[in-house]
Amino acid sequence: MNPYVPIIVMIVIAGALAVVGLVASAFLGPKRYNSAKLDRYESGLMPTPEAAGGGRVPIKYYLVAMTFIIFDIEVVFLYPWAVAYGSLALFGFIAVMTFLALITIPFIYEWRRGGFDWE
């Protein structure tokens, strides 16, 4: 059997469980709503019309996302090499080290420019 079939089975069962749980509670729980319950929680203050910052994500987090992308790429290239580094021998090693060095350059840049500093 294809090794991915069990994964599909797992996905089906897990998905069913996730849905069934929510559906069950929708039937089982009481339903006595009032306006205050449906308002969002603001630690006792009067709720504002929308989330702080208009519901937008602060810019700083984009920076994390971008940096993450850079390093994720790095990992993407490291894994295949890690699995086969023996057969790739010295050339592969030098190539990957060069690659790491190049990835490190923007890392250093961002570090020095305060990309990882949160006030």
Add this chain to the structure above:
Amino acid sequence: MPILTILIAWPAVTGLLLLVVPQLRAWAREFAIGASVVELALVVALVAAFDRSQAGAIQFSEIHSWIPQIGASWALGVNGIGLSLIVLSALLVPIVIAAGWKEDDAAPRRAQYLGLVLVSESFMVGIFAARDVFLFYVLFEAMLIPLYFLIGSFGGQQRRYAAVKFLIYSLVGGLVMLVAVIALYFQGPGGDHAFLTMNLTGLTFDPWVGRLLFLGFFVAFAIKAPLVPVHTWLPSVAESARVGTTTLLVAILDKVGTFGMLTLCLTLFPAASRWAAPFIIVLAVISVLYGAFAAIGQDNMYRLVAFTSVSHFGMIVLGIFAFRQTSIEGATFYMVSHGLSTGALFLMVGFLEARHGTVSVKAFGGLQKVVPVLAGTFLIVGLSALALPGMSPFASEIMVFIGAYPAAKVATIVAILGVVLAALYILLTYQKLFTGPTPKAMESTKDLNLRERLVVWPLIVAMLVLGIVPALALDYLKGPSAGIVAIVSQEAGK
């Protein structure tokens, strides 16, 4: 001694010096006229060295490799036709400079103007001496730039419009010619000197290839020597540009068109020329009549002279495309004569404008009594334009008609009508300007001064001399014309 290169380089160098070196500005006029007189002297030397018995052959040949990759060479040489046109250029430039002596310019502007005139002269000489199609084309196109500035920077209200119009017309023609030039390369022998006219003469083309190539060249030349549908830039320029510019333009530069027709169209594509001749002759005749009629209706004297030129160019083209020894000889002779007579006519109009600030015929009247010398000179110049016997235009016109008649009877007869019309517009104009009652404003008009006489009279003398002894010029023109006719008709024999 590479005399032709020197002839091209001298005005270019002096002109650029005038443009670039600020110290020369104060003495711009003196410097410029000195330079042009030196050039004239050099040309005289050239004429002296020219072997008249071999006028049909290319003399003073210089051939150097220039851009071997595209087959272009720095190839110069003159036969009789080229020589006479170079003489004409070298003669007119100092005259034009002298004529504009009193233009009230600030020193830097004057230096600019004169510098550009000298640079233009260099291009003109270069074009008449070019023996390489590519070189010819380059100079032909590059000449637009100094002319564009001459027209656009100096002159009347409409000068910018006129400059752009001139440029666009010329550029369209030139670029169409470029296609033909490139295509010609592939028809020719190729190699480092692929564009030498001598290498390209006598090629046989596929009929349509030849015709298209011919048309490519002809369109450019027809625009330059304004034939009727594409002539409209000339009156615009003539009325807007400074008189010196217009004189150079009409008297010399437009000859590049007819010169090109003779030396490139006819020589390189004889079969196609014969194929196209009927149409072109029709165009030429239309030009003759249209120019004449349009001239009659003009009030602006610059426009008037411009239209007479359109008419005269029609005659020249008629002579060229009649393919007869006499007609071509006449046409080439006419090119020189027309340069002298139109040049003089423009200068005269310029003198009138300098006196009263207007060139409207209506504004003048009765000047005969006030300024007899001016009136007389104007009359003589005018008569030369209507081909009074004894003047060189007459001789050339007669030759054109005689030569063309056997080839195109109807066309010639119709064209002769143009002469009649010429008499009409010249005499009408003279009448309006110089006879009748003198308006108040005209009474204080000054007569021609010494400088002005020195400027115009040599032209008149030249016309008279050539009119009486046309052989002086024809000796130089006969040989080349015979050569061209030989090429065209030899092709016909095949």
Add this chain to the structure above:
Amino acid sequence: MSLLALAKGANTHDYSLAGDSIWIVIIKAVLILVFLLTSVLFAVWFERRVIGRLQERPGPNRHGPFGLLQSVMDAMKLLFKEDITVRASEKLLYILAPMISVFAALLTFAVIPFGPATRIPFTMEVTPLQLTDFPVAMLYVLACSAIGVYGIVLGGWASGSTYPLMGAVRSTAQVISYELAMGLSLVTVFMFAGSMSLTDIVNAQHNVWWVLPLLPAFVLFVISMVGETNRLPFDLPEAEGELVAGFMTEYSSMKFAWFFLAEYMNMINVSAIASTLFLGGWRPLWAESWPGYEMLSNGIFPPLWLIAKIWFLMFVFVWIRGSLLRFRYEQFMRFGWKVLIPVGLGWIVLWSAGMVLLPHFHYSTSRFTWLAPAIALILAWLVFSSVIEYRREKRLKAAEALHEELEDQEFDAFAGGYPVPPLPGQKLPRSPRAGRTVEAATMHVPTPDTTKEAQDD
């Protein structure tokens, strides 16, 4: 998938899983779910109980023996609670988010090997104690944990409320930051195993558990797994004092339960992964040469070994929670980016250099595998101690400079319109009470120890 060929080239063992029938697969899948759900129930009790003990209080002890049924009761309560959908929310995503979370958390165990091929009791079927395995199983695990992030970020955003939003973005930033460190820590494991299949990885540990030769990677993994699961000391997304309950604030009833469940399942997941990658998976803590090894590594024992290891790590989780304070956010991000990632990279370079260069120059690598962690530790100590020393000096200098600058300045208690404490070196005004008593007149005005404060930064 692209690694298929590479992995095959390196490792050619027979996946007997291919022989499973679909029924066996379904049974195994259901068993895994049951195991996970009961483990979570147990884990909740376990955590409260252990935390209680660590804090010298009993913990839950009312329901059932040792309070074991406490979490069952909690789960039932959540199921019967009122299900509120906040008015300001994006309905679809709001409901979808907890489902995504729990769904992703359930998937990981599909590739964890519980043991070698075993005969199913009362039948003749022989099957490995593992739902499935394939050459890139670890990528699958990482992918599942990445999907889990969607649950968090969507839940926080769809609530349409401030605290959940902040919690969600913090959590996302945190998870992806620490995922990098985790990813880097895995590289040497893959190098050692020459495969990304978990079965291969466990098999490759038959000589030695990799916690020893790959100690730095293990430490890195443990730290980042704590960060990845948003646990103390890295539980910033749901820091009660700042963000109420983080991205879960607006959730109630089963929706909340799913988030809650997902969090505990993720703890179990990462513990299982850590056990498998570094602690030998289902392999017994028993040398191969010792008697009884055969028995201890077959039948019912391998799953027990694995579960024991998982719960050991779970205990570590709780232990950490009971012992450490929460990081501030900037400290936490700085730690992730400026310490964990460089260390991870450095370790990869060190290890791979040894493993590639030594054979290239015809030396054996056997000793290097043991030396490497020591070298790494020494290097790390050298670097960090010097960096810390350097920064301490810098801070001291800065404090001194500030001190000098402020020397003799009059202290303004309301600088900028707010009550402020005196800065070092500032001259304190004479107390209005000074001179009332002899003691007061001769009293030494204590200078606040700001140097120490600065160091905390």
Add this chain to the structure above:
Amino acid sequence: MTYPAPDIAWASLTPILIVLGAAALGVLLEAFVRVPAARRIYQFQLSIIAVVAALLAVVWRWVALQGDGVVVLKSMIMLDRQALAWQFLILIFALGGVLLFADKGREGEDAFTPLGSVAPGSAEETVARAKGMYLTEAFPLVLFATGGMMLFATVNDLLFLFVALELFSLPLYILVALSRRRRLLSQEASLKYFLLGAFSSAIFLFGVALLYGATGKTGMYELGGVLATYMPQRSVLILLGVFMVVVGLLFKIGAVPFHFWVPDAYQGAPSPVTAFMAAATKAAAVAALARLSYLVLFRLAWELNWIIWTVAIASMVFGTVLAIVQTDVKRMLAYSSIAHAGFILVAFAGFSPSALSALPFYMATYGLATLGAFAVITQVREVTPDGAIGAEATRLGQWAGLGKRSPLLAVSMMIFLLSFAGIPLTAGFIGKFVAFRAAIEAGAWPLVLVAVLASAAAAFFYIRLAVLMFFTDAPTDVAPHVVIRSTTLGRGVAIAMAIAVIVLGVFPSWALELAHSAGVLLAPAIGG
């Protein structure tokens, strides 16, 4: 099993490695040099040294090259004279670009915003400006772009081509957004440029994928070999793939109908960036298209010719017509560059072999004139209400009377315009001549006829600017006033380019000779 390490002729890669290495070094400089002013000087020196060193390296490779070329990395990179010629050109443009990047007036302001990340008009921006900060990242970015372009002009593998394409595009997207003045415009241009650029590169990539699917190859030589034998059952896939790849390249060249980014990007970008981009991007894209054409596309000449003809005519006509109605100098030059894209494509028509040497020459003439023209544009400035030097005066009317204020700059600009128009004795004429000759050689004379008519029409708007500069007096009563900034570097680049344009126009022989020897692609026999 051990994989054999590939054989790489590193020496052949030195020019590219120098540039990219310097770019990486530049990033480190950014990290470690704290003082902005010092950083600026270091970056400038580094960039100049790198570009000049790379130029020398290219010359060295040219001299050292034996035969047609060197196989650098299997069939992926092969260094032939064609590639070296393009690299040389791109480096020359980069040199001009870097000089303009560093150009800084007496007022101390270069062309870039001091802080790229903050919103225009914000307090942070004001502070950054007051502090005299500089955005020195521009230098590494331009080096990265240069390296990418050099690679783009060299590689023989479509996938590698894609990587190089992005390597030079991405820095450009950023650079476009960094204008010091008119930042909204600049950012918007960058957004448009980016979206359209990414779109086209995605199309390019999908084309590559399809070609790979149809043939199993991505190398140009191999593809050409495969296409030599016709495969009817896969031809749709191949044609679609080739079409998409060509579309991607035509986009970078800026040909109609893939030209939408050109006017926006040209106008919005800081002028030094525009100068570099206009010259170098086009050169790189033409280089790649040439390589692709003469290795692969010519096999499909029958299917592709109508596309080239259509695109060429459309580019020339649209570019010219739209340029006529423009009122902004930069935008006008942008449309003129679209028209030039058409002229370039004319050379491709019919795949005449001589186009391979005509194209580098044409791009040299066009690039030099473009660099110069934008250098002049950096010099013509508006005066802010408080009398300081402000943004570039790019409205056509503001150029009136430039000939009087600064004859040298005006004459230089005039020379560039004449060169664009293809007037003899300027480089542009020779460029057009050789390009058109290649087309006529292949029998595409009707296309050339359209081209010359278009260039005559184009002359109209070039000349209009000349009219403004020389024949019109500067309006004295219109605010804001216009001044000539006259910085050493900007002026120097303009004049140097003007001289180069004239020299190439009058004595092009040596350059044509070089171009001629560059007109060879290395085509070793490769199995498959």
Add this chain to the structure above:
Amino acid sequence: MSPINFVYLASVLFAIGAAAVLLRRNAIIAFMGVELMLNAANLTLVSFSRMQGYLEGQVMAFFVMVVAAAEVVVGLAIIITVFRSRQTISLDEPTELKG
């Protein structure tokens, strides 16, 4: 299941992505369209690679992923700066450039 089906799927994805770029006026959506196109190309490469039994296509997918990631970074940065200056990322809204 034959890998050619994946190629069809990829083509559909590519078309959807292209449509998103051409029709949607929100920069982020258009940008996601581009990413979709790139990934469609990736899928095509991998499927063809599978069909032909060579690994090149899969290796190419790696490179494309890198490039796509870099593009995401640059693109997001540009979109964010535009958004911060204008508070909108509609592609119709910015009207500084015309003609």
